[in-house]
Amino acid sequence: MTTETVRYEQPEPAIARVVLARPEKRNAQDRDLLLALDDAYQRAVRDEDVRVIILAADGPDFSAGHDLDTDWTMDDARPRTLTGGFDAPGAEGWFATEEELFTGLCLRWRDMPRPTIAEVRGRVIGGGLMLVWPCDLIVAAENASFVDPVVAFDMNGAEYFTHLWELGARRAKEMLFTGEPITAHEARDIGMVNQVVPDDQLEATTLRIARRIAARPPFGVRLAKRAVNHGLDLQGQRAAVEAAFGLHQLAHNHNRLLHGGMVDPRGRNVIRQEARGPAKSDPPPSDRPALRSSEVPR
Numbered sequence: 001m002t003t004e005t006v007r008y009e010q011p012e013p014a015i016a017r018v019v020l021a022r023p024e025k026r027n028a029q030d031r032d033l034l035l036a037l038d039d040a041y042q043r044a045v046r047d048e049d050v051r052v053i054i055l056a057a058d059g060p061d062f063s064a065g066h067d068l069d070t071d072w073t074m075d076d077a078r079p080r081t082l083t084g085g086f087d088a089p090g091a092e093g094w095f096a097t098e099e100e101l102f103t104g105l106c107l108r109w110r111d112m113p114r115p116t117i118a119e120v121r122g123r124v125i126g127g128g129l130m131l132v133w134p135c136d137l138i139v140a141a142e143n144a145s146f147v148d149p150v151v152a153f154d155m156n157g158a159e160y161f162t163h164l165w166e167l168g169a170r171r172a173k174e175m176l177f178t179g180e181p182i183t184a185h186e187a188r189d190i191g192m193v194n195q196v197v198p199d200d201q202l203e204a205t206t207l208r209i210a211r212r213i214a215a216r217p218p219f220g221v222r223l224a225k226r227a228v229n230h231g232l233d234l235q236g237q238r239a240a241v242e243a244a245f246g247l248h249q250l251a252h253n254h255n256r257l258l259h260g261g262m263v264d265p266r267g268r269n270v271i272r273q274e275a276r277g278p279a280k281s282d283p284p285p286s287d288r289p290a291l292r293s294s295e296v297p298r
Helices: 031-046 091-110 126-132 163-167 169-178 184-189 199-214 218-234 237-259 266-274
Strands: 006-012 015-020 052-057 116-120 123-125 137-141 145-147 195-197
Touching: 006 031, 006 199, 015 031, 015 199, 031 091, 052 199, 091 126, 091 237, 116 126, 116 199, 123 126, 126 145, 137 184, 137 199, 163 169, 184 195, 195 199, 218 237
Parallel strands: 015 052, 052 116, 116 137, 123 145, 137 195
Antiparallel strands: 006 015
16 A cells, blocks of 8 residues: 555565655645555554554654644545544534544554554654654654644644653653753653664664564564553543643634634744754753754644
8 A cells, every 4th residue: 555645565474664655744744644544554453464563754854743734624534533523613623623633543543453663763743743652662763853842832732642651741841841852862761762773773673673573472462552551541641631632622722712723823933943954863961952843843
């Protein structure tokens, strides 16, 4: 399966590799990319020979987040999470759209019955985190960085709000309040990333981990994944995502009243100014990285 925005590969019989293929937009997400990604995941899950799924991306950056300039209408979309009411007036229609495409798909992908590994290079911005964080493991190149700058849009953060579990409370607040990115090595130190490797070793390392997982009994791996995810839910992760989603919708309606749109338009200039210059490798531990973000953030 190949679409204009997602490519499906199978480097080995037991391993599927799903690749975001919109590098000219830094893999900024539109509706078609998200639905094509869901289709690719479904294909891998339906193939009983596939035991591990790798999520990768073309180009220098993993994902610049949600494409704010695209058409998000859902006229011809087939719902994947049993939501609906996309054309309803007022706040209802956009609530349904985000519940379907963002939080709904992320929770669906988090609970897939196959282990998933995110293979990350370059920048992961806002909505890009919503593709990486549902994965079970993350392998990052040394030049990777992670940031949620959405507060600049007068919002509380990305729709899949698992920041507390990924970063810890104070580091999550620092990222959200300042828009400062976390480098690959910082992400590994706080437990968000499993391994950090040189860029030229990223694909081989990810494939090696996938191969090792694929050699395990698949039902045992599936049960282990369910046990960990169930533990996260007992800690309140799913409830926290749903509560934060409600605040996210409040922010949209606040911005509609003030600015006539779902985000504060001044946020684009703030984030783009911070994004000037390419993502760089980690500096020495004593030197905190400069603010960076993406060209087309969430």
